[in-house]
Amino acid sequence: MGLLFSFFAVITLGVxxxxxxxxxxxxxxxxxxxxxAAFLIFxxxxxxxxxxxxxxxxxxxxxxxAGQEKSFPWIKHNKIDNPFTSLGVIVRMAFEVxxxxxxxxxxxxxxxxxxxxxxxxxxxxxxxxxxxxxTFLVILIRHLRLFTEPVPYVITLMESLDGFFQxxxxxxxxxxxxxxGAVTYLFLRRVIIPQMYYISLAADYFPLFLIxxxxxxxxxxxxxxxxxxxxxxxxxxxLITFSPVVPQTxxxxxxxxxxxxxxxxxxxxxSKLMHMAGVFLSPTRNLANNNRxxxxxxxxxxxxxxxxxxxxxxxFREKMKAVGIPVEKx
Amino acid sequence: xxxxxxxxxAKIDYKPQKTGWMDxxxxxxxxxxxxxxxxxxxxxxxxxxxxxxSILDEDxxxxxxxxxxxxxxxxxxxDKYRSFRLFLDICVRCGACADKCHYFISSxxxxxxxxxxxxxxxxVYKKYCTTSGKIMGKIAGARDLTIDVLKxxxxxxxxxxxxxxxxxxxxxxxxxxxxTILARELLNLLGLNTHWIxxxxxxxxxxxxxxxLLPHTQKDTFDEMTADLEKVTGIKVDVPLNxxxxxxxxxxxxxxxxxxxxxxxxxxxxxxxxxxGLDYTWSTYLSDGGNFGFFTTNEVAKRLNAKAYAEAKRxxxxxxxxxxxxxxxRVIHQYMNTWNGPPDFLEEPVSPFTGTKFENAKxxxxxxxxxxxxxxxxxxxxxxxxxxxxxxxxTFHDSCNTSRGMGFFEEPRYIINNVCNNFYxxxxxxxxxxxxxxxxxxxxxxxxxxxxxLRGGLPRANAVRHVHEKYGVNRLACICAIDRAVLxxxxxxWVPGVSVSGVHEMVGNALVVKGEKKRxxxxxxxxxxxxxxx
Numbered sequence: 001m002g003l004l005f006s007f008f009a010v011i012t013l014g015v016x017x018x019x020x021x022x023x024x025x026x027x028x029x030x031x032x033x034x035x036x037a038a039f040l041i042f043x044x045x046x047x048x049x050x051x052x053x054x055x056x057x058x059x060x061x062x063x064x065x066a067g068q069e070k071s072f073p074w075i076k077h078n079k080i081d082n083p084f085t086s087l088g089v090i091v092r093m094a095f096e097v098x099x100x101x102x103x104x105x106x107x108x109x110x111x112x113x114x115x116x117x118x119x120x121x122x123x124x125x126x127x128x129x130x131x132x133x134x135t136f137l138v139i140l141i142r143h144l145r146l147f148t149e150p151v152p153y154v155i156t157l158m159e160s161l162d163g164f165f166q167x168x169x170x171x172x173x174x175x176x177x178x179x180x181g182a183v184t185y186l187f188l189r190r191v192i193i194p195q196m197y198y199i200s201l202a203a204d205y206f207p208l209f210l211i212x213x214x215x216x217x218x219x220x221x222x223x224x225x226x227x228x229x230x231x232x233x234x235x236x237x238x239l240i241t242f243s244p245v246v247p248q249t250x251x252x253x254x255x256x257x258x259x260x261x262x263x264x265x266x267x268x269x270x271s272k273l274m275h276m277a278g279v280f281l282s283p284t285r286n287l288a289n290n291n292r293x294x295x296x297x298x299x300x301x302x303x304x305x306x307x308x309x310x311x312x313x314x315x316f317r318e319k320m321k322a323v324g325i326p327v328e329k330x
Numbered sequence: 331x332x333x334x335x336x337x338x339x340a341k342i343d344y345k346p347q348k349t350g351w352m353d354x355x356x357x358x359x360x361x362x363x364x365x366x367x368x369x370x371x372x373x374x375x376x377x378x379x380x381x382x383x384s385i386l387d388e389d390x391x392x393x394x395x396x397x398x399x400x401x402x403x404x405x406x407x408x409d410k411y412r413s414f415r416l417f418l419d420i421c422v423r424c425g426a427c428a429d430k431c432h433y434f435i436s437s438x439x440x441x442x443x444x445x446x447x448x449x450x451x452x453x454v455y456k457k458y459c460t461t462s463g464k465i466m467g468k469i470a471g472a473r474d475l476t477i478d479v480l481k482x483x484x485x486x487x488x489x490x491x492x493x494x495x496x497x498x499x500x501x502x503x504x505x506x507x508x509x510t511i512l513a514r515e516l517l518n519l520l521g522l523n524t525h526w527i528x529x530x531x532x533x534x535x536x537x538x539x540x541x542x543l544l545p546h547t548q549k550d551t552f553d554e555m556t557a558d559l560e561k562v563t564g565i566k567v568d569v570p571l572n573x574x575x576x577x578x579x580x581x582x583x584x585x586x587x588x589x590x591x592x593x594x595x596x597x598x599x600x601x602x603x604x605x606x607g608l609d610y611t612w613s614t615y616l617s618d619g620g621n622f623g624f625f626t627t628n629e630v631a632k633r634l635n636a637k638a639y640a641e642a643k644r645x646x647x648x649x650x651x652x653x654x655x656x657x658x659x660r661v662i663h664q665y666m667n668t669w670n671g672p673p674d675f676l677e678e679p680v681s682p683f684t685g686t687k688f689e690n691a692k693x694x695x696x697x698x699x700x701x702x703x704x705x706x707x708x709x710x711x712x713x714x715x716x717x718x719x720x721x722x723x724x725t726f727h728d729s730c731n732t733s734r735g736m737g738f739f740e741e742p743r744y745i746i747n748n749v750c751n752n753f754y755x756x757x758x759x760x761x762x763x764x765x766x767x768x769x770x771x772x773x774x775x776x777x778x779x780x781x782x783x784l785r786g787g788l789p790r791a792n793a794v795r796h797v798h799e800k801y802g803v804n805r806l807a808c809i810c811a812i813d814r815a816v817l818x819x820x821x822x823x824w825v826p827g828v829s830v831s832g833v834h835e836m837v838g839n840a841l842v843v844k845g846e847k848k849r850x851x852x853x854x855x856x857x858x859x860x861x862x863x864x
Contacts, residue, residue, distance in 0.1 A: 001350070005469055053419075056412040059628075062664055062735075064497045064505060066763040069737030070690050071701065074708060075744070081763070082737040084690075096501070102426075103501045107759055109429040109789075115340035117435065117792045119759035125426060129501070189425075196425050198346040198440050199449065201471040204423050270462055275502055278420035283413045284503035289737060292694035295667045300410060304629055305376075306636040307535050309644055312615050315536075316545050323549040325571050325614060328644075 002202035003191070009202075010209040010260070017259040021252045030255045031235055032244040038262035045269020050277050061296035064284040066105075084290045096285055100126055125189070132182035135175040136211075138162060139218075142175070146236040168223070176219055183212045203272055210264050217257040225253060336824055339784060346440040352453070352473055356441070356482040358385060361781030364488060364524035364774065372521060374532035375623075375630050379521030390481070396520050397475050401458045403516045408459060414512050417504045418455045421448060427496035427506070432767050433489055436785035444496035444506040447486050451513050454479065484522055487513040489782060491771030492625075493730035498763050510772070515627045523626060526776035530622040534634050539584035539618035545571075548614050551587050555597050562855070564847035567604035572645065573611035577682060579642050580610050580699075582653030583620035583811035591814040591831050595654065597853050598838025599699070605843045606683060606711065610651070616641040619658035620811060624665075625773040632669040635661060638696075639673045649679035650696040654832045656771065656810035659698065659738070660731035667694040684709040700741040700809060700833060707748045713842040718852070719750035720859040722805040722836070725797050726755070727790065727817070728765035729810035737763070742809050742833050749840035754801040760793035770816040783816065784823050791824035798825050806830045 020026040067078025083089045095101040103126040107119040142159055145151045163171035187208050190200045221227040231247035232254060238245040268274070280286065288294075313320070313327055320327050347354050363385060372380035383391045393399065408415040427444040429435055434442040441447060449471070456463030456472035463472030473479060492507035517523070530540035537544060543551070552569040560566050570576060580603070586592030603610060616637050623630035642650055652662055667673070676695040679688040686705045688697045706712050726746055732738040739762050746753055760766050769786025797803040806817055806828050814830055821828040839852045850861045 002469070049419075053412060053416055056409060056415055058412045059410065060665055060668055062413065062505065062508070064494055064503055064734050065737035066498050066734070067737055068739050071741060072686070072705060072708070075704075075740045078737070096503075100501055102499055102503065103424075105499055105764075106426050107430075107499075107764075109435050111340070111342060111435070115337070115788070115792060117789055119757075125424060129424070193425070194346055195344070195428050195440060195443060198351060199423050199425060199428075199443065199446050201423065202469045203471055272420060272422045275420040275422055278416050279502045281412065281416055282420075282503040283416075284497055284505045284508075290690070291663050291667070292691040292696065293689065295672050295693045298668050301669065304633045304636070306633050306640070309615050309637070309640060312536075312538065316614075319544055319546045320572075320614070323546045325545055325549060326573065 002200060003205050005202050006205035006209050009206060010213050013210075013260060013263055014213065014256050017256045018252055021255045027246045027248070027250075027255065028244075030259050031246045031250075032239065034262045035239060035258060038265040042265040042268055045266075046274070046277055049269055049274055050281075053278065053281050057299045058283050058287075059298040059300065060283075061287045061289075061291050062283055063287045063289045065289050066102075069289055083288050084293075085288055089286055089288050093280065093286055097279060100130055103129060124185075128182050128185045128189075131178050132186060135179035135182065138175040139173075139179060142173070146233055147240045149233075149237060170222060172223070176215070176222070180212075180215050180219065183208060183215060187212065207264070207267070207271060207273055210260060210267070214257060214260045214264065217253060217260065221253055221257060225251070227251060227254060334781070339781075340788065342436065342438045344438040351440060351446060351449075352468065355478060356485050358481075358485060359781075362437075362489065362779060363485060363782070364526045364776045364779045367521070367523040367525050367528035369521075371525070371528040371532035372523065375535050375633065377518055377521060377523070377528075377626075377630075379519070381521055383521070385484075390477070390522070392477075392480075392520055396480070399519050400475060400480070400516055401454075403519045404455060405459060407512050407515065408455070411508070411512065413505065413508045417448065417502075417509055418452050420502055421445065421452070421504055422502075423449075424501065426499050426501065427504075430496045430499050431490075431506075432493070432495070432769060432786045432789045433491075433782070436769075436788040441482075441486055442489060444490075444500075444504075447490055448504070448506055448509045450479075450483055450486055451509060454483075480520075483513055484517055487517060488524060488774065491730070491767045491769070491774055491786065493767035493771055494734040495730065495764065495766070498734060507772075511624075511628075514625065518626050524773065524776070527622050527625045527773035530773075531626055531630060531634070534618055534620075534622065537617070538613075538615045538637060539587070540620060540622055541584045541588050541618075543584060543587060543617060545614035548587060548612075548617055551593075552600075552612075555593065555600060558855075559597055559601055559853075562849055562851055562853060563601065563843055565601070565604070565843060565845060567600050569600060570611040572613055572615070574645050575647075576609050576611040576645065577648050578608060578610040578651050579616065579645055579647040579649075580612060580651045580653070581616045581619045581638065583655040583658055584618040585620065585811035585815055586653060586655075586832070587617070589811070589815045591818070591835070592811055594835045594838075594853050595814065595832030598832070598835040598841075599653065601838045601843060601853075602703075602834060602841055605841055606706065609682065611645060611647065613641050613645065619652050619655055619662070621658060621661045622773055624657055624661055628665075631661065631665070635666055636670050638666065639670050639676075642673065643675050648677040649691075650676070651679075651699055651702060652696050653699055654809035654811070654834065656729035656731040656812060658811075659729075660735040662694065662696050663736045666696070681705055683711050698738065698741070700738070700745060703834070703837060704741040704744045707745060712837075714749055714837075714840045715842050716749060716751050716840055718840045718849070718858055719836055720752070722750055723752040723754065723801060723803045724750050724805045724807050724836075725753070725794065725803045726761070727768070727794075727806055727808040727810075727813060728761050729808060729813060730765060730767050730771055732809060733763055733765050738809075739763075742807075745833055745837060746807055749836045752801075754797050754803055756793040756797050760789065766790040766793065768810075768813050768816050769820065770812055775812055775816050784820065787816070787820040788824065790817075791820050794821065794828055795825040798828055804828055807833055807836065809833055
């Protein structure tokens with residue numbers, strides 16, 4: 001159900017723009033108003049969510065320790081997977097955020113007759129995830145050429161590296177190829193692996209379809225259908241300089257692309273995609289395991305009723321005295 | 331589980347049902363859950379809604395406004411625990427955690443995949459605490475909190491041992507234990523607990539230990555231990571009880587006063603402290619370091635834990651030392667000081683024999699006995715005869731809590747390698763931070779849920795079987811009282827021929843004690859290697 005719903009939801013989004021631009025000529029709405037609104041929702045939404053999380057206390061220091069703790073000088077301390085200092089935490093987080101270290105550990109459990117359980121290393125999800133996120137980033141940075149004049153050297157450099165193999169005309173970007181492959185992989189594993197299919201919700205398929213459609217429309221524009229790049233840049237520069245113009249020469253496909261991107265931006269803060277910001281706040285990863293050396297304070301710690309020694313002794317005094325256990329009150 | 335043979339139990343179907351999980355009702359399977367609590371045990375610590383009820387009854391006799399209580403409780407907790415809210419918000423259902431859970435691996439039940447176990451509660455959170463869930467309902471992954479949903483939450487909150495193995499693999503560090511802990515808190519608001527957890531909690535509150543051992547019974551047990559020690563070594567050791575002014579207050583999980591392997595472990599510890607002449611005391615009031623309160627609510631856990639610092643203050647000791655236990659150490663390491671500290675009246679722990687400052691324990695002021703002993707051995711303070719343990723081929727089971735809640739790997743291994751000659755590691759994906767639960771953590775070690783236990787323990791047992799067959803391993807050493815109680819039946823079922831012990835039992839065996847007679851048996855009364863005829 002989630003799969004079909006998401007599929008048709010994305011199709012519907014496409015149809016809306018098509019109709020809106022082709023029939024109702026709402027270029028200004030789809031080219032200016034909606035992108036601005038979506039961007040605003042994106043920024044405000046993310047800030048709102050992060051502030052909301054940030055205001056919730058962290059009552060206990062609960063890092064998941066994945067290596068030897070700091071102990072005696074003669075025991076080798078795993079400073080990254082079991083950090084003792086803030087520096088260690090920064091390194092751990094950097095590995096987590098930039099290289100998906102936890103996912104790199106992934107194994108696949110297999111049960112054979114015997115019974116015999118084995119756990120093979122499996123890196124596909126890690127590789128697919130890494131490929132997806134990094135090519136997405138590269139594509140995003142490449143798009144900055146639309147918002148800068150003159151285009152900074154780093155962006156041009158990135159483009160030429162991305163198109164290193166000089167295949168096809170216009171030059172094929174490796175990132176486009178890998179990106180579409182990775183999205184396809186992330187989708188296919190959801191439908192092919194029975195457990196994945198079982199746990200997948202609309203909230204999992206929708207962003208995949210949306211991102212896939214954004215990628216596909218982008219690729220269509222760049223490699224297959226003629227697109228008025230000059231007109232698009234005029235529009236994007238207008239947006240960034242707050243003096244929007246809508247050249248009439250831009251095709252509908254561009255508006256579909258732009259609208260899907262807007263949809264993604266607007267959807268982002270209310271979805272699981274917030275893992276992008278959330279990972280930085282995860283208490284099992286971003287805290288040092290120095291618990292016994294540095295006290296962690298719980299801001300809502302409150303006094304509780306305890307069973308005191310006095311109450312204990314009052315109940316058992318005679319029994320204690322009978323076997324010679326010292327007591328406070330004879 | 332005598333009726334189900336291991337080869338039958340190991341036939342596991344991993345194919346999920348045809349119907350979606352929200353539309354697949356949870357069927358309570360006998361052998362997979364613990365009995366419900368009795369009212370008197372809840373009343374002892376003042377839990378609300380104490381009453382007689384039974385899990386298999388249709389009617390759980392819930393208070394009229396149970397939904398309101400649950401949802402209010404949920405709203406309160408998402409504002410108190412960043413972990414809880416964040417983990418409910420950011421899961422992308424990548425599935426990396428799925429086959430990391432011992433209960434999923436050994437049951438194939440999709441609701442035992444950590445991602446789905448969390449989703450059971452996440453769906454309720456979405457419905458009542460998020461806008462998208464309120465509007466979009468099922469499409470947003472939200473569902474109503476019905477009585478069947480509540481029962482399902484109970485069933486699976488008590489099929490998670492809070493081992494945190496999944497959180498090692500999660501790219502965002504989502505910790506299912508955190509979700510289970512808070513799900514159990516919510517269930518406790520409705521008086522829904524288990525007998526196996528609530529009875530020890532009530533005992534512990536009143537008598538200081540889970541088993542309800544009264545002070546004179548504890549004294550009797552120590553007397554038996556010292557008599558047994560005298561038989562083996564010819565030495566009579568002192569057991570200081572509730573002694574004021576000692577340097578160290580030592581405390582252990584109460585299982586080590588009762589359970590057979592725990593008993594031998596405590597014997598070993600007594601002999602060891604005697605030999606080094608440690609200035610220490612036991613306490614009958616602080617007679618449990620274990621904390622089943624941790625499996626109910628944070629508040630009750632804190633209330634049970636309070637006695638440690640209070641007793642240290644009363645007895646005017648300098649610092650505390652804790653015995654071999656798993657969740658006891660999660661609590662000491664990650665919670666105790668926050669709950670009941672700072673213990674300003676104590677001193678920063680220093681070994682009186684080596685002068686080593688336990689820098690990593692300078693604030694909480696509790697040292698693990700394995701840290702203490704490893705330091706003693708490193709400084710050559712112990713006279714150890716490894717050959718006394720030559721009949722043992724040893725492997726080591728890392729306990730979940732000390733592994734993923736501390737990172738306590740090398741200290742126990744260092745000791746083991748110094749007290750025995752034959753040590754072999756289990757495969758690397760089953761030890762250290764990737765260690766597998768015994769199948770009984772977080773208060774699931776009852777007898778009525780034996781199928782759950784034997785299933786959950788399969789990945790651990792299977793790794794033991796690997797080294798049993800490859801190297802002839804016949805001893806599974808561990809530093810956890812629940813392990814010592816539950817691994818023996820697990821081994822008997824899956825890997826017959828492997829015995830279980832604490833680390834300091836083996837220390838006691840290898841230790842050469844001044845003035846002792848020639849030992850012919852180990853602490854268990856079994857012949858030492860080469861002494862079989864004597």
